[in-house]
Amino acid sequence: MDRPKVVKYTPPECVEDYPLGAFQAGHLVQKNAGWRVFRPVIDHDKCIGCLRCFLVCPDGVIDKSGEKLEIDYDFCKGCGVCAYECKVNAIRMVKEGEEADE
Amino acid sequence: MADKLVTNARxxxxxxYFYGHRACAGCGGSLALRLAMKVLGPRTFVAIPANCxxxxxxxxxxxxFSTNSMISPFAATGAVLSGIEAGARALGMKDYHVVGFAGDGGTADIGIQALSGAIDRGDRIIYVCYDNEAYMNTGIQKSGLTPYGSSTTTSPAGRNLPGATRMKKNMFEIVAAHDIAYAATASIGYPEDYLRKISKAAQCASTSYIHVxxxxxxxxxxxxxxxxEMGKEAVDCGLWYLAEFENGEFRLNRKPREFSSLEDYLKKQARFRHLTDKDMDVIKGNRDRKWKKIQDQWTV
Structure with missing residues (x-):
């Protein structure tokens, strides 16, 4: 999977520690997964690799670099657009805390 | 960068280049930005005014943003983009893009003069208006692009008002009236069409405008x-259209053979749920007038 990763960040101790002017681009310090209620699970037997989910994910968490599509659960918010748009119903939304059976 | 047009996910x-943002789950605006950034690539300067x-x-x-990006003053997106472009040119930079993402209010109301100036100067910038039809960031207030009948906090539907009382400003045609090099409307419901238009704008040597x-x-x-799905239905029922303006000509990209149900599209949304049959007729009348004009005057 090739998705941006969270970096370790030490909060400034005094006002001089805050950046003046520009700050680093693409600087992630926190995951966004905490507000997810349902997580998408891809059934790779059904998936035909049309990349529709990759295209329409508002958060860009579906990675196509590997052999199979992978989901970055650190930043998936569980909106379910991928599952709704999937033409072959290969994505199920599973409630957090419950097992994805099969 | 993009020599050939990008037209599909493959x-x-x-x-x-736009990752880990805190937009609501299922945000249409963030999808519009994400796809545009993927087409434009890592050598892109971004300016965004106050918006979601x-x-x-x-x-x-x-x-x-993993590329250079900044927040511009609300009214000045177009001017800031011009400034970035002039700076990059002065530094002798090659192979870069300058893009702005303003909302509907930041484009049609607050930022319209800076946009007009930028188009007039013909700077090589891409201005993307992502249109969610109200000031969503501050809690859903009516903008110049809020359609008739839409209930917002500043146009609440009730006994006296049907919601917003005006139709959307013709922002696409206002921009085209500047004789801009390239302008287009798009919808995230048709992402392939949107990708193609962004990559076309990226190849444009002058100012380009995409209204998504x-x-x-x-x-x-x-x-x-x-x-x-909603982005797609808006186009299918005729309340939005996919078109381009190039070489002084309007061209419709997608002509629905017949419109899908307007009522279905509107009643799916809480902002339109109060609409009466009379309001529906107003919306339908406006839609049909618009499409008659498109049929008569544009290349379809």
Whole structure:
């Protein structure tokens, strides 16, 4: 999977520690997964690799670099657009805390 | 960068340049930005005025753009883009893009003069208006692009008002009236068409403008998984259209053989749920007038 990763960040101790002017681009310090209620699970037997989910994910968490599509659960918010748009119903939304059976 | 047009997911890079933002789940605006950034690539300067996208992506120390990006004053997106472009040119930079993402209010109301000036100067910038049909960031107030009948906090539907009382400004045609090099309308419901238009704008040697409809589940009131579907239905029922303006000519890109149900599209959204049959007739009348004009005057 090739998705941006969270970096370790030490909060400034005094006002001089805050950046003046520009700050680093693409600087992630926190995951966004905490507000997810349902997580998408891809059934790779059904998936035909049309990349529709990759295209329409508002958060860009579906990675196509590997052999199979992978989901970055650190930043998936569980909106379910991928599952709704999937033409072959290969994505199920599973409630957090419950097992994805099969 | 993009020599040939990007028209599908297979052509699209796997790299993300807008990632880890705090937009609502199923946000249409963030999808519009994400896809545009993927087409434009890593050598892109971004300017964003006050809108949802600047609010969710510049939360220090969490910065979502992995390219150079900045927040511009609300009214000055066009001017800031011109400035960035002039700076990059003065430094002798090659192979870069300058893009701005303003919302509907930031384009049609507050930022319209700076945009007009930028088009007039003909700077090589890309201006993307992501249109979610109200000021969503501040809690859903009516903008110049809020359609008739839409209930917002400043146009509440009730005994006296049907919601917003005016139709959307013809922003696309206002921009085209400047004789801009390239302008287009798009919808995230037709992402391939949108990708093609962004990559066309990227190849344009002068100013280009893309107006992309970006449904907002929070402000419109529909289930979050239907964001892309709503963007598609808006086009299918004729309340939005996919068109281009190039070489002084308007061209319609998608001509629905017959419109899908207007009522179905409107009643799916909380902002339109109060509409009466009379309001529906007003909306239908406006739609049909618009389409008659398109049929008569544009290349279809």
């Amino acid at each position: 052509d699209l890079t796997n790299s993300e 996208m600047s609010a969710v992506s510049f939360l220090h120390p969490q910065i979502s 409809l970006a449904p907002c589940s929070t402000g419109w009131g529909f289930p979050i998984e239907k964001t892309v």
